[in-house]
Amino acid sequence: MGVPKRKTSKMRLRTRKASHRWQAPQLGKCPQCGSSVPPHTACPSCGYYKGRQVLTVEGA
Amino acid sequence: MRHQKKTVKLGRTAEHRKALLANQVCSLIEHQRIKTTLAKAKAVRPLAEKMVTLGKQGSLHARRTALSVLRQKDAVKKLFDEIAPRSANRNGGYTRIIKLGQRKSDAAPVAFLEWVDAAAVVEEAAPDGKSKKRKSGKGEPSEAKPPRKSKKSEPNE
Numbered sequence: 001m002g003v004p005k006r007k008t009s010k011m012r013l014r015t016r017k018a019s020h021r022w023q024a025p026q027l028g029k030c031p032q033c034g035s036s037v038p039p040h041t042a043c044p045s046c047g048y049y050k051g052r053q054v055l056t057v058e059g060a
Numbered sequence: 061m062r063h064q065k066k067t068v069k070l071g072r073t074a075e076h077r078k079a080l081l082a083n084q085v086c087s088l089i090e091h092q093r094i095k096t097t098l099a100k101a102k103a104v105r106p107l108a109e110k111m112v113t114l115g116k117q118g119s120l121h122a123r124r125t126a127l128s129v130l131r132q133k134d135a136v137k138k139l140f141d142e143i144a145p146r147s148a149n150r151n152g153g154y155t156r157i158i159k160l161g162q163r164k165s166d167a168a169p170v171a172f173l174e175w176v177d178a179a180a181v182v183e184e185a186a187p188d189g190k191s192k193k194r195k196s197g198k199g200e201p202s203e204a205k206p207p208r209k210s211k212k213s214e215p216n217e
Contacts, residue, residue, distance in 0.1 A: 040159055042158050044161055
């Protein structure tokens with residue numbers, strides 16, 4: 001049966017795991033209220049999208 | 061293989077899917093704007109636009125074809141009398157999808173599906189919808205509250 005010939009070194013292991021690192025989502029700024037918004041999405045805090053109100057936000 | 065098969069299946073059988081899409085289009089006709097999952101919005105969109113195309117033809121045959129798909133007489137009537145005429149000088153692209161982020165319960169991406177030419181109509185119905193929503197959201201820190209009117213309360217699906 002095929003078995004590993006060498007123990008995986010710490011560097012090799014960590015190099016491999018480094019590619020699994022978590023990346024923060026890319027967020028843009030709402031031009032209306034300045035809060036962080038995912039791209040191509042109506043702003044959840046002020047309800048603006050592409051320069052016009054698209055939904056009513058409670059407490060906005 | 062799935063190559064070039066464009067049908068969005070939505071995890072439903074054919075008849076279930078047809079009924080769902082027809083209901084969604086009828087809701088869209090009735091309420092001008094519906095809030096649904098992004099996948100459903102994308103599936104509803106082609107059917108809704110085909111119905112508008114039928115509405116623009118305006119013939120009896122087109123009306124019966126639309127009725128055979130939608131199965132709701134009042135929706136077909138409104139489609140032919142109101143929605144199709146106001147898109148008369150638009151060649152396709154009658155609907156708009158606005159992404160709204162993820163739903164809290166199941167993290168499903170949610171979106172508005174609305175008529176492009178309905179903007180003015182929907183915005184006029186703003187004040188009552190806004191006051192309804194404002195009641196629940198008390199104690200709001202007054203940010204730069206835009207004087208712009210907002211849309212009426214959104215019917216869900």
